[in-house]
Amino acid sequence: MEEKIYTKDREIVIPGDLLAEGMDFLPAGKAFRESDKIYASTIGLVSIKGRVIKVIPLAGRYMPKVGDVIIGKVTGIGFSGWQVDIDSPYNADLNIGEASQGYIDLGKTDMSKFFDIGDYLLGEIISITESKFVKLTAKNRPYRRLRGGNVIQVSPSKIPRIIGKQGSMINTLKKNSDCDVIVGQNGLVWIKGTPEKEAVVAQAIKLIETESHKSGLTDRIKTMLEKIKSAQPSEPAKEEVKEGGQ
Amino acid sequence: MGGGIGAPEHLIVNGKRLDGRKLDEIRPLKIMAGVIKNADGSCQLEFGKTKIVATVYGPREALPKHISRPDRAVITCDYTMASFSTPERGRPGPNRRSSEISNLIADSLAPAIMLQKYPRTMINVYITVTNANAGTRCAAITAAAVALADAGIEMRDLVTSLAAGKIENHLALDLFEVEDNFGDADVPIAVMPRTEEVTLLQMDGRLTPEEFKTILKMLRKQVHEIYKVQKQALISKYKQEKSEEEVEQ
Amino acid sequence: MSINLVKDFMSALVSKGTREDNRGLFDYRDIQIEVNPLERACGSAKVTIGDTQVLVGVKMDVGEPFPDTPEEGILMVNAELSPLASPDFESGPPKFNSIELARVVDRGIRESHCIDTSKLCIKPKEKVWMVFVDIYPLNASGNLLDAAAIGAIVALQNAVFPVYDEAEEKVKYKEFTKEKLPIERTPVMATFAKINGTIFLDPSYREEEVMDARISITTTEKGLLAAMQKGGKGTFTFDEVAMLVDKAFEIGDNTRKLV
Numbered sequence: 066m067e068e069k070i071y072t073k074d075r076e077i078v079i080p081g082d083l084l085a086e087g088m089d090f091l092p093a094g095k096a097f098r099e100s101d102k103i104y105a106s107t108i109g110l111v112s113i114k115g116r117v118i119k120v121i122p123l124a125g126r127y128m129p130k131v132g133d134v135i136i137g138k139v140t141g142i143g144f145s146g147w148q149v150d151i152d153s154p155y156n157a158d159l160n161i162g163e164a165s166q167g168y169i170d171l172g173k174t175d176m177s178k179f180f181d182i183g184d185y186l187l188g189e190i191i192s193i194t195e196s197k198f199v200k201l202t203a204k205n206r207p208y209r210r211l212r213g214g215n216v217i218q219v220s221p222s223k224i225p226r227i228i229g230k231q232g233s234m235i236n237t238l239k240k241n242s243d244c245d246v247i248v249g250q251n252g253l254v255w256i257k258g259t260p261e262k263e264a265v266v267a268q269a270i271k272l273i274e275t276e277s278h279k280s281g282l283t284d285r286i287k288t289m290l291e292k293i294k295s296a297q298p299s300e301p302a303k304e305e306v307k308e309g310g311q
Numbered sequence: 312m313g314g315g316i317g318a319p320e321h322l323i324v325n326g327k328r329l330d331g332r333k334l335d336e337i338r339p340l341k342i343m344a345g346v347i348k349n350a351d352g353s354c355q356l357e358f359g360k361t362k363i364v365a366t367v368y369g370p371r372e373a374l375p376k377h378i379s380r381p382d383r384a385v386i387t388c389d390y391t392m393a394s395f396s397t398p399e400r401g402r403p404g405p406n407r408r409s410s411e412i413s414n415l416i417a418d419s420l421a422p423a424i425m426l427q428k429y430p431r432t433m434i435n436v437y438i439t440v441t442n443a444n445a446g447t448r449c450a451a452i453t454a455a456a457v458a459l460a461d462a463g464i465e466m467r468d469l470v471t472s473l474a475a476g477k478i479e480n481h482l483a484l485d486l487f488e489v490e491d492n493f494g495d496a497d498v499p500i501a502v503m504p505r506t507e508e509v510t511l512l513q514m515d516g517r518l519t520p521e522e523f524k525t526i527l528k529m530l531r532k533q534v535h536e537i538y539k540v541q542k543q544a545l546i547s548k549y550k551q552e553k554s555e556e557e558v559e560q
Numbered sequence: 561m562s563i564n565l566v567k568d569f570m571s572a573l574v575s576k577g578t579r580e581d582n583r584g585l586f587d588y589r590d591i592q593i594e595v596n597p598l599e600r601a602c603g604s605a606k607v608t609i610g611d612t613q614v615l616v617g618v619k620m621d622v623g624e625p626f627p628d629t630p631e632e633g634i635l636m637v638n639a640e641l642s643p644l645a646s647p648d649f650e651s652g653p654p655k656f657n658s659i660e661l662a663r664v665v666d667r668g669i670r671e672s673h674c675i676d677t678s679k680l681c682i683k684p685k686e687k688v689w690m691v692f693v694d695i696y697p698l699n700a701s702g703n704l705l706d707a708a709a710i711g712a713i714v715a716l717q718n719a720v721f722p723v724y725d726e727a728e729e730k731v732k733y734k735e736f737t738k739e740k741l742p743i744e745r746t747p748v749m750a751t752f753a754k755i756n757g758t759i760f761l762d763p764s765y766r767e768e769e770v771m772d773a774r775i776s777i778t779t780t781e782k783g784l785l786a787a788m789q790k791g792g793k794g795t796f797t798f799d800e801v802a803m804l805v806d807k808a809f810e811i812g813d814n815t816r817k818l819v
Contacts, residue, residue: 079545080423080460081468081505095465097425104505106425106465108545123549125463126351126370154370154432183564196381196430215569222463260572264580347699348611349646360599364698366644391642394694395601395617398733403640403694437644439696441615442599 074113077123078105084118093119127153127221127251129190129199136216136249137201139184142176149186151251152218155197159188163202185211185255187247214245214257217267219274221252226277227270234273237283241290242266262293318493322478329489330359335529337473337485338446340537342454342544344461352462354544356454359487360444362396365454367462370432384429388417388436390451396443412448419452419472419501419511425465434464445491449474452501452511457541461548467503469541470510471534474499475526477518482525484533498523500530504538507531567755567770574758579767581610585760586807591818593710596718602736603719607711610764611701613645616711617694618719618741622731625681625688633680633688637666639695639708646700662695664789665709665749668778669693672747672786675716679742682724689721691741702764705776706815709749714819717743747786748815750808751776754794759804761811775801777808781816 068087072078084096085103092098095107096118105111109120129135129151137157141148146160161169164179180186180203188203203209219227227248228235239246244258244266254270256263269289276282322329332338338359347353350366357363373379378387390413394400405413420436436458438451452472460469476486478494486494496516502509514523570580577585589610598604601617608614625632641658643649669675680689693715695708723735753763753771763771772794778787785805790796796804 077546077549079469079542080466081503083505097467099467104467106467107463108460108549122463124352124461154372154429156372185565211565213568214565216566260569261576261578263569264573264578264582267580268582347613347645349699349701350644362598364644368643368647371647389643391640393615393617393640393696394638394692395598395604395619398600399731400619400621400692400694403638435643437642439642439644439698441696444599 070113070118072111072113072118074111076111077108078111078120079108080104080106084111084120089116091117093117095120095122123222124220125222127151129153129155129157129193129197130250131190131193133190133250134187135190135201135251136185136187136211136247136253136255137251139180139182139186142180142182145171147176147180149188149201151199151249152253153199153251155199157188157190157199157201159186159201159203163191163200163204166204180210185216185253187211187249187255211247211255211257214255215260215263215267216253216255217270219252219254219270221250223274223277224248224250224252227254227273234283234286237286238266238269238290241287242269242293258293265289265293319489322490322493323481328478328483330487334481334483335533337533337536338487340540342457342540344457344544344548350458350462352458352460352464354454354457354461356450356457358446358450358453358485360442361440361446361450362442363438363440363447363450363454365436365438365451365458367434367436367455367458367464369434369462370429370464371435373431373433378433379431382430383426384424384432384434386417386421386424386426386434386436388413388420388438388455390416390438390440390448392440392443392447396440412451415448415511415513416452416455420455420459420470422508422510423456423466423468423470423503424459425467428465434459443488445486445488446474446499448472449499449501453537453541457544460545468505469503469538470501471504471538471541472499472501472511473530473534473537475529475533477516477522477526482522482529484529496522498526498530500527500534502531502534504535564770566766570767570770571756571758574755574760579760579764581764583762585758586811588706588762588811588815589764591710591815593714593818595714601715601719602722603715603717603741605711605714605718607707607714609703609707609710609762611699612703612707613697613699613701614704614707614711615696615698616708616715617696618715619692619694620719620722620731621690621692622682622687622724622729623690624686625684629677630685631681631688632677633675634690635666635670635675635677635693636690637662637669637693637695637712639665639697641697641700645697649700660789660791661704661708664705664776664787665693665695665712667787667789668709668747668749669712669716672745672778672780672784674713674743674745674747674780676742676744687729691716691719700765702766702768703751703762705751706749706762709747709778710815710819713746713748716741717746717819745780745784746816746819747778747780748812748819749776749778749787750811750815752804752807754792754796754800759796759800761807775804777805777812779809779812781813783809
């Protein structure tokens with residue numbers, strides 16, 4: 066039986082592209098096997114490590130994963146929890162038990178005191194069923210309701226760029242802007258400083274999203290953020306206090 | 312089909328068709344991916360004078376609830392011809408022809424999509440023909456497949472579509488308007504190029520079995536040329552991504 | 561009720577005279593106009609304002625006049641808000657009503673007497689030209705109104721009559737003359753939005769999502785006001801309206817230079 070790789074590292078592939086042939090190879094990411102051949106299933110970048118042929122997707126809506134930190138928007142209040150839009154084909158549920166550390170008397174408590182419709186929150190995905198029902202937690206630090214600031218949406222496939230290697234890019238953003246920046250794996254980004262600073266940071270992030278391939282990006286980002294330095298300093302980000310205790 | 316008011320005297324003159332093409336020549340094809348920012352995936356396609364815009368939204372929550380499948384996505388398609396796309400102004404809104412084509416397109420794309428990866432969702436394909444000059448359903452399918460890939464939806468393969476027919480006793484690829492109106496037969500087909508599985512097939516007119524088989528052969532060969540244009544459109548949109556290797560420190 | 565985070569952000573920004581994309585309060589996003597991109601239309605335009613993209617096509621046909629205007633041609637403006645253009649056009653209450661879009665653009669053209677409909681008569685009481693303006697948004701990213709209005713006037717200015725066979729009393733839809741529509745005036749629309757007391761021009765997608773109210777004002781050259789429409793659940797003061805009318809002329813004159 067033939068064993069051959071038909072692609073190379075960092076090649077762009079489209080759905081149906083033949084990547085490799087042979088049972089020893091392992092498909093990963095958006096690659097799949099059909100009999101003894103491995104194909105790409107989405108438009109993506111090939112990454113070959115040993116016998117693992119991986120396709121990193123370059124497009125696609127956010128598909129929830131356990132452990133992902135996400136930013137979501139509350140869209141519904143139920144009897145014992147909230148429905149949260151995480152900008153995904155799938156909505157997420159936050160149960161009251163995962164929203165607060167203290168005891169909550171469902172009979173006496175106004176749920177909207179914790180999270181109201183339209184509120185943004187920072188949380189983590191704790192479980193996903195086979196039919197992709199998603200459960201969140203927002204109970205422990207740093208998860209919380211997000212107050213003030215600006216929230217923007219970027220393509221989830223660009224999130225690694227915005228964070229950067231070992232957080233280098235996001236640290237550049239925070240340091241040079243005097244803003245707090247939190248990136249959700251689902252493509253939502255929260256920025257907190259003053260409105261003008263938040264606007265500039267948002268522009269910088271959009272630049273990363275659209276021009277990440279061009280060189281000198283970090284310098285351009287720093288130049289963009291220079292404008293902020295001359296403005297007023299932000300209020301220090303307040304330590305979020307949960308209603309009802311802690 | 313065939314003869315009638317306004318029919319030109321000949322459809323083929325000196326071996327050439329009325330738009331200058333040879334029998335086995337397709338019209339110029341231009342494809343661009345990612346043209347509609349709001350959409351999850353999109354494609355603008357020009358096949359000769361036929362112009363199509365296709366967008367894909369999804370996967371997203373399947374609504375209304377009764378169409379939702381617990382184990383897979385459902386795919387829907389809405390094909391419309393803009394009022395100004397035809398010589399006589401068309402009344403906006405769906406009609407029987409656009410309903411039929413909408414269903415055909417959805418069925419032609421479904422086999423290529425890994426629907427089971429997206430339970431309880433729907434994938435909506437919207438197609439607007441902005442200029443109609445025959446071959447609209449084939450152009451629509453070809454554009455929709457690019458839009459689906461542009462949306463990052465997992466697929467086994469693209470879908471490629473083309474038609475061929477018979478004009479004045481000659482078999483020809485990709486009939487344009489006059490030929491479609493006054494020719495003898497038209498056969499649109501859609502294929503997943505990798506495995507050459509047929510996902511759409513229609514035929515209308517008068518053909519002998521031999522003629523039909525010849526047409527199938529012509530189409531089977533030519534769809535791969537169209538596939539190359541689809542692939543190129545996608546790669547050129549994303550090729551910028553290639554150079555983003557190490558994130559600068 | 562919760563405080564809307566994004567609205568607060570926008571509100572704070574505009575109250576300081578700036579916007580997310582660094583525009584001034586009364587600046588348009590980049591406007592691009594493509595003339596006659598459509599082969600089968602009598603006249604057409606593709607207009608982009610920022611990310612908003614609208615296609616407008618003019619088609620003409622011959623038909624019976626309305627009984628109360630037996631010697632005048634007919635103008636009909638229609639808008640199709642296909643879900644192709646926005647995730648908001650599919651389910652739930654539409655953010656923008658296609659009927660309102662059509663009617664507001666229509667009013668600007670009709671009331672300004674942009675087209676001299678008396679020149680569209682073929683045979684009084686029996687046959688007049690009907691001018692159809694069809695608006696198809698391709699990407700709805702804020703301020704469809706102005707994009708559609710610009711598209712409409714550009715399409716009309718560049719529209720030619722199809723051939724009319726007098727003997728057979730039939731329109732030859734595939735053949736065009738070189739005769740242009742009788743256009744007398746150039747109406748252009750300026751749409752303003754308001755968030756918490758600050759008013760600005762040409763709302764983007766995000767600004768439209770949180771705005772309290774909007775107002776569209778159509779002006780023609782020579783200082784004529786042709787149409788106005790306020791939308792949204794918020795309010796404007798009398799002074800604001802007067803100020804905006806002046807602004808609309810200023811802005812309208814600039815837009816007219818583009819069309």
